[in-house]
């Protein structure tokens with residue numbers, strides 16, 4: 098089994114993940130993760146309407162039930178949606194990962210659990226030559242737990258060698274449009290996810306068919322925005338001025354617990370917008386201009402729109418990293434995987 102312990106890590110890496118990390122005290126086991134999940138599934142998932150009984154079929158959207166929530170569930174217990182995510186994850190990893198990759202980014206959410214499962218399975222079958230080490234860069238607390246639960250080695254983003262680029266980062270999305278712009282942040286992890294995507298040679302997205310839409314804000318109606326707590330009211334005010342009067346602070350399902358806090362101890366605002374336009378349309382809020390406009394508001398740390406150039410396009414332009422995926426793997430209802438790739442790799 099390809100398994101590592103902290104005993105083998107350089108000291109700077111262990112230090113990055115001790116319980117003295119200033120921004121996040123050690124949570125009670127599983128509790129924090131479950132909070133986030135229940136909040137998302139009750140308050141924030143546009144897919145909850147799919148949990149209905151029709152005259153012919155019953156579709157249940159499940160949150161994986163696991164004894165360890167950071168480990169993938171037994172494949173034989175998966176419902177069709179989870180199964181679709183898992184298939185997409187294995188295909189994405191097969192096509193974009195290899196054992197000689199030194200630094201790899203790992204996103205957050207329910208889908209990436211299968212990506213990490215696929216990576217661990219690949220490393221078990223094709224161990225890297227020793228003493229070669231693969232390092233996995235998490236995008237938050239949940240992501241780090243998933244990496245650890247799979248027996249892989251996490252390394253904090255700020256412990257990366259200064260000149261290192263990640264070979265690839267795998268992550269999920271809440272919605273993807275036909276130009277591969279994404280909405281992310283449904284799980285409140287957008288800032289670190291963007292940091293990691295922009296430090297990666299390529300971002301590979303894994304999703305299920307519900308996320309595949311022509312335009313953003315079709316089924317996932319809101320843009321998540323991470324804001325400094327002190328600025329949340331003024332950001333809401335400005336969002337109103339630019340066309341999102343119903344933007345709201347994301348709160349825990351249990352109201353007395355207050356606003357959800359990110360790994361940076363910031364808040365999340367969910368801002369509804371009408372369907373966003375792509376670069377092919379003529380109109381006001383195309384993805385790029387909306388993302389830039391929101392980012393320009395004082396107090397905004399990051400916007401959950403992943404747009405602009407992908408990793409291949411930045412490399413071509415002599416730059417590095419990129420917010421947009423180079424490929425998106427959608428697990429389909431019939432068990433197939435649909436791959437949408439950027440033009441550069443068609």
Ligand SMILES: O=C(CO)[C@H](O)[C@H](O)COP(=O)(O)O
Pocket residue numbers: 204205206207208209268269270271280281282283284285286287290
């Ligand atoms: O952006 C994210 C977290 O902030 C996730 O990637 C996104 O919400 C998708 O999550 P899931 O795989 O659970 O559908």
